[in-house]
Structures are given as C-alpha cells and as structure tokens.
Amino acid sequence: KAGVTQTPRYLIKTRGQQVTLSCSPISGHRSVSWYQQTPGQGLQFLFEYFSETQRNKGNFPGRFSGRQFSNSRSEMNVSTLELGDSALYLCASSQPGTVRNTGELFFGEGSRLTVL
Amino acid sequence: GQQVMQIPQYQHVQEGEDFTTYCNSSTTLSNIQWYKQRPGGHPVFLIQLVKSGEVKKQKRLTFQFGEAKKNSSLHITATQTTDVGTYFCAGRDSSYKLIFGSGTRLLVRP
Secondary structure, three states: OOOOEEEOOEEEEOOOOOEEEEEEOOOOOOEEEEEEEEOOOEEEEEEEEEOOEEEEEOOOOOOEEEEEOOOOOEEEEEOOOOHHHOEEEEEEEEOOOOOOOOOOOEEOOOEEEEEO | OOOEEEEOOEEEEEOOOOEEEEEEEOOOOOOEEEEEEOOOOOOEEEEEEOOOOOEEEEOOEEEEEOOOOOEEEEEEOOOOHHHOEEEEEEEEOOOOOEEEOOOEEEEEEO
C-alpha cells in the first residue's frame, strides 16, 4: 500500500510569490491534515480536511489556505510568501471513522519550502 | 487554546543509559499519541494511549498516561544508537485538533 505522497519535495521561492503544495493520502484515508515544521516552533497545526470539508484550522494568517478534492487529495496554498514561511510542510492522512478523529497520522516526507 | 509542553528539549545520553521525556497539557486530553522523527525523516506513529493511568510497553519503550489525562511520559530503557531522533507527544484538544508537543531530541553516544 503506497504511503502519503507530497509534491514537490523541495522548492525555492522569493518573497511575495505564492506556492501550492500537493498531498495524496493513503488509499482509503479520507482525512488529511497539514503541519508546518520549523526548528524553533516544532510541528504547528495548519488545517484538517475530511470529505472535502475543512474540519479544523490552526492559528495561521489567511495567506495559508487549503482544499481537498473528491478523491481525498489535498492542496495547500500560501500567498504573498514571507521569509518566515520557510519550513517543512508535512501532510498526514488518517482513517477516522467518526467525528472524534482519534486515528493515528501517517505522514508524508514533506515539502521543504525556502523563501528568499 | 490548548498547549502541550514537552521536556526536556534535548537529551544526550551514553548508549545503554535510560531516557525519559515528559509531556504536559494545559487541558484534559481524550487520548495521547507518541511519534518518533528520525533526523531528516518524517514523524512516525509509535502508540496511542486512551485510558487514565494506562501503561503500554513496546520492547524497551514504556508509555504512561497520567491519572488526570493531562500528562504522559515515554521511557526508553538501555538506549541504543537506533533510538536517536526527536520524540513528540500529541494530544487532541476539545475540537479534536491534534496538537503536538515541542518534542525532545535524543542523542545517543556510542
């Protein structure tokens, strides 16, 4: 069974640009979560999607957005990039059966974004 | 909002020594999960604890969930170089967001 796939793995952007990251969850998983990982802040929750609906959102500015498609694939977008957006963006899928998502997360390898 | 604190931030041990990381939440957790992230890798799920006072073992790893379901610990007996990595606890808040602790980075001297 294929794992969580994230593309691109590495990318370099300049301030003011926008970026779109893609995540394909494990087959059959309907929940996708996104996290930002930086050395100083650890793993910060961005958002969670389930069946194309955003179920939860972290404390990030509106420049960070996401969506989920009917095949459970998800994308996140960051507009007007800032230097501080440089980070590893991790996507994780899980297979929740109920609203109380208590499933374990399966992480992808991440997309490492560098903003110059 | 909910905060999950983890200590220590770093731990450098001699191979064979024991290691413990502690996780504390500002609110009661419905459950707690533990993940390990090897250097350059991604977090990998280790275990989930659900019941108050629960203790689970995985070979040399022992996981505990506090009676009040606000704290947890991971203890590794006789560390090996393969234990190197960052260990994260993660708890679900009242809206079921999975909030990660800041992590404990374990370094093992051979």
